[in-house]
Amino acid sequence: MTQLLIQKRVLVLGEDTRSFLSVIRSLGAAGMEVDIVTLINTTPALRSKYIKKVYKLNYQAFTQIEYSAKVTAIIEDGDYDLIVPCDERSLYPLLDIQESKKTKATFAIPDRNILGPLFDKEETRKLAVELGINVASGEHCEFNDTSSEALISKYSLPLVLKPTKSYESEQLNQRNTVLIARSISDIELFKQQNDQCLVELFFEGTGMGVSVFSWKGKVRAAFAHKRVSEPEHGGGSSYRKACPLPPDMLDACQKICIHLNYSGVAMFEFKYNSSSNEWILIEINARFWGSLPLAIFAGVDFPKILATYLLTNEKSYKLTYNLKAHARSLTSDLYDIKASFERNRTQNGTAKALSNAFPRLFGFIRLLTGNDTIDTFQWGDTRPFFSEINELIGEKIKRRFRMSKHSNNAKQYANLLAEPINEILVVCYGNIMRSPFAANLLEKKFHRQGINVVVKGAGFHQLESRPSPERCILEANKWGVDLRSHRSSWLSQSMIKSHGQLVIYFDLKHEYLLNSYYHSYRALNLAHFVPPPAGPLEEIADPYDGSPDALEQCYLNISSALDELLITLTASNSITK
Template sequence: MTGGTKLRILVTDGDNRSALAATRSLGRAGYHVAVAHHHHPALASSSRYCRARIQTPDPQKDPEAFCTAIVEAVRTHRLDAVMPMSDITTLTLARAMQDGLLDCRMCAPPLDKLEAAADKRTTLELAMQLGVPVPRSIVLEQHRDAERDLDLPYPLVIKPARSRVWYKGKWLFNAVSYARTPEELQATLREFVPAQFPVLLQERIEGPGVGVFACYDRGRLVALFSHRRLREKPPSGGVSVLRESVPVDPAADAHAQALLGALAWHGPAMVEFKMDQRDNSLKLMEINGRLWGSLQLAIDAGVDFPRLMARIMAEDNVTPVLSYRIGVRTRWLWGDVDSILALFLKSREELNLPPDHPGRWRTLLDFLVPWSRGLRYEVLSLEDPRPWIYESRHWLFPKRSKSH
């Protein structure tokens, strides 16, 4: 299938903002887009560019039934390709393709490469082999390993090697947490079940995040992008709610390409670093082998990852997109509201704010500016308003949304 053929594409995880960005991008380009989720309407399936809604079981609760539903949807809707938007759906569908259950295209590397990228201990070891700087780290195989002298300064970052683990019939989400004292560390580790180990303990790196966003076509780099986070949810660091396109940091670019090259990567990936303010050196945080929540910013700046991925899956000749507009901003408004509320409802200590955080009132002043040059809103679109209406209703009336 070559020569610019328009694939029929299934986008999963319909309530993700990345799914909405992909649905809009592909739909505007003339692709037939179906959206899969465990309830409808969902954020992406509310879009005018969604041509079909696919109801599936929740992949977090029953990945096998989810996979069966996707296989059936591909067959009955005559879909050519699937574009997963989360770690769980990416790994689940990659496993189905490896086992010969799913007969369609997916812009992702083989399962073993995805699993290597998803395992923070594996990426830490790979980075050290390649000379990519990493935070000082200790790997705990079990809870009692933390009883020895750790030789790391507090506060510590507690980072399970895998963000998601399958345990007793469900997925556990392993969030990054912090410990200011040995007692806090022990209390946190006691809450972990054996499946959540190994756990990485790392020194906390103070400084701005630096991300490299890339897409590869069977080991060949075809897209590169970077942004800086201006505000996050939670405020101490997490999901970006206001961000701006910036030139790719040369050192981050070199490190990211070394890592992804060693993995013989195929498809999208996000490589995250932090700039250590002690010596202005980059330290690797993690690799995510999928599209990311702030995808809309890259599209607005001129790097349309979903369309590039569609062309790769169609086996078209893809011209690399390595330049883009600098200074473009996107804002996720309801996420920004959550972030500012957290600042006023919790203390600096509860939020684990870094010393250089501007604080409540400075952040509030910036928050109250509704528009600036180059600013776009991520979900809100006058040309496609239904996703914004859907998201606003679910933010304002969360109890009602739980009925889905």
């Protein structure tokens, strides 16, 4: 099988360390030349030895139109044999690109006319009922017409709130998340972010998945797993184990594949109650899924099987695998263990919390058996694993080290400020409180000293033209800054300049967003320039939900930090009068 794929070219689109990295490794090991489009710049998947070329595109720094145009150009210029998306954000734009017929590449995506049952939870539910497949009791709910109390009265707590789609095709920058609501406050918070959804009766049981490769409606490869650990409020499992294929669940998958005449991969999510021996279908993911590393580790290499069917004449079956296989997402599992410990400690005390945490931590010893793996780890391609370890531990240590050594000495910023600066771009999250005040105040300070540097502002929030809050306008007036005419701007990649520009931000969230979604910039954290005794700081905190005193302190810190920054910029000769 491997020989048939050697030197064929594939473009893989995604971001995570589970499905995305697994597809890269599978097809790279099969001899294919792998290029990627990543939705996040910092994913450990980028460290895989199998990647030939990286394209960094996303929905934070680019509009959907820009993203689609750039991906189209990559595909048209790349002479690819196969295009493989690993999530809906990557998949939806490919539908139009495929239909344009401007490339010879084969697209590993479902036909447009069957997307509904595969990605819309309401249509999945209707099809399941039509085919006699078990689903939870539930209904479509418009929140304007239904109170939280009425939902609790009908379904009791906990209940399940499901947006019909994980992503809307016209709003791919926003993920819609399923919630297991355990209180009325959970429901109210969900309603603030959603106008409607599916409401379902909570089904007590263990999460299970049946992953399949189907060809013209017939299942040719299959794998089943159980969740070993599950987040309390829903979401993906961090630790999973292989299990025998349940005949009735596999039959349900086959019914749907036959009905849709489906060709491609899919993971069918179920919930199984061992006491009653009952199960329900939860949803379908008709693209590569989070538990894919476990399937491949157990012996069912879905990406390679898919590529072989699509690009060669070889057709094979795969229904057997290592039933002892376990796999965990290291970062997610550690954070889930920590969250579970904190929750148990609050509810039951430290001793009980420790007794619950120890078995999960002790479970890591299974890695020595050869039947347990970590999603990012693979012999011969270990760099993604060590990159994940660095994200978990190394970056925190580096950040503390940087803070302990911080000073306003220009030598510390010699590399960053080596090039002359003719524009400063001040960014915060919403561009309505911190960055407009700082940009206006810095412009005034430059003007008083006769410095000719352009100052602009922007925010990561993509809803533009929002005014500053009245309390910010009043507080800014005390500093001689008028924010009444200010309207927010979104920070796009096109605003970033690789030369002559310095980006100023305020907190660690901004640092994360810049690192994750933008490129070719020079940036520094203004909080590091807050002078003693208040600073230096790690963050100038967002005063959005803060008190009047917090807003006043925020603006005081910004003003004093700008004075210190101005001294540093002048001393480094990066700005001149």
